[in-house]
Amino acid sequence: MADTAQTVTDERLKQEGFGARLMKRPELGAIAGVILVTTFFLITADSTMFTLSGIMNFMTPAAQLGILAIGAAMLMIGGEFDLSIGSMVAFAGLIFGACVVTLGLPLILAIPLTLAVAAGLGAVNGVIVLKTGLPSFIVTLAFLFILRGASLVGLKLASGGSTQLRGVRDAVEGDWLAPMFSGDAFGPIFAWLAQIGLIDTFKNGTPKVPGIPVEILWFIALALVATYVLLRTPQGNWIFASGGDRNAASNSGVPVRKVKISLFMVTALCGALVAIITVMDAGSTDARRGFMKEFEAIIAAVIGGCLLTGGYGSAIGAFFGAIIFGMVTIGLTYTDFDQDWFQIFLGGMLLIAVLFNNYIRKRVTGER
Structure with a gap:
């Protein structure tokens, strides 16, 4: 009997080949999308798009969106949405700007305070x-307007009537934490690469690419950490279980409430991180920061394989979904196409991703 059972198991494993296992990977569609978009721009765009400088140009906005998308993806896997993440970027930017400019706090205090406020608001959402x-769609939609309005009112109070608060760059200049959240990393290495001729330089000898923008490093690090948590820890199993079948997860001992509240906090923290990075890069904060980013983050997560019903998805998929956004947003400037085609692309990619993910879900569950 044992031999028979083993034989049946072996036959099932043989029947499910590499292609079948690959089709079940949530990030497959996003990886295929990156390949297709890359091929499209290799054919239609100026060759400078895929130089080191061009790659940094599209990876920078991809990283800023990707940090949001990874947080949104984890929450969607847990079965919830957060439509306030874009407004959180604006509100956290206000808090951070007020801390360093109005209150004169050093970054070692301003950054944790900003993150704490964001995490608290995320917990309130949850x-x-x-x-x-x-x-969660309704609750976070309400917070979208609350936080956006609070950003407008707060900025006017902090700046004396303006919707922009300037002076951030001067306030953080010389702070030992500033290089971790602003500017380019590995500058000396890139300068050395320019000296030996591996990187193009300007006429004065300075490298055209001074380093790797720090948001790209944060983006990669967050994707790796999120993937590890989802695939290699009990908490990752809890997230998938909470989004798949909440009642079954609760009956199995999964702390569903704590998991979901924690995910709302993670999403808010991702918004605050983007706020800190972009405010320091720009040297100011404004009320429109993060505008519409909540929808782009969710779309990137869906392109990355997240189901709208929860319980299925991938942080790496959201990573590649954000790269697609960055490539198209910046890539169109290297072509003769009108920039407004981006909106058409956005809707088309969302529809294709939802249809593809629905097809994969039916394949996995055996539905017809």
């Missing part, structure tokens, strides 16, 4: 969703 039973 508690309201779980206490009331309202859809």
Whole structure:
């Protein structure tokens, strides 16, 4: 009997080949999308798009969006949405700007304070969703307007009537933490590469690419950490279980409430991180920061394989989904196409991703 059971198992493993296992990977569509978009721009765009300088040009906005998308993806896997993440970028930018400019706090205090406020607001989102039973779509939509309005009012109070708060760059200049959240990393290495001729330089000898923008490093690090948590830890199993079948997860001992509230906090923290990075890079904060980014983050997560119903998805998929956004956003400037084609692309990619993910879900579950 044992031999028979073993034989049946072996036959099932043989039947599910590499192609079948590959089709079940949530990030497959995003990786295929990156390949297709890259091929498209290799054919249509100026050759400078894929130089080191061009790659940094599209990876920088991809990284800023990707940090949001990874947080959104983890929350979607857990079965919830956060439509306030874009407004959180603006509000956290206000908090951070007020800390360093108005209050004169050093970064070692301003950054944790900003992150703490964001995490607290994320927890409020989660508690309201779980206490009331309202859809997270509705609750976070309300917070979208609340935080955006609070950003407008707060900036006017902090700046004396303006919707922009300047002076951030001067306030953080010389702070030992500033290089971790602003500017380019590995500058000396890139200068050396320019000296030996591996990187193009300007006429004065300075490298055209002075380093790797720090947001790209944060983006990669966050993708790796999120992937490890989802695939290699008990907490990752809890996230998938909470999004797949909440009642079954609760009956199995999964702390669903804590998991979901924690995910709302993670999403808010991702918004705050983007706020800190972009405010320091720009040297100012404004009320429109993060505008519409909530939808782009969710679309990038969906392109990356996240199901709208929860319980399925990938942080690496969101990583590649954000890269697609960055490539198209900047890549169109290297072509003769009108920039407004980006909106058409956005809708088309979302529809294709949803259809593809739905097909994969049916393949995995055996539905017809």
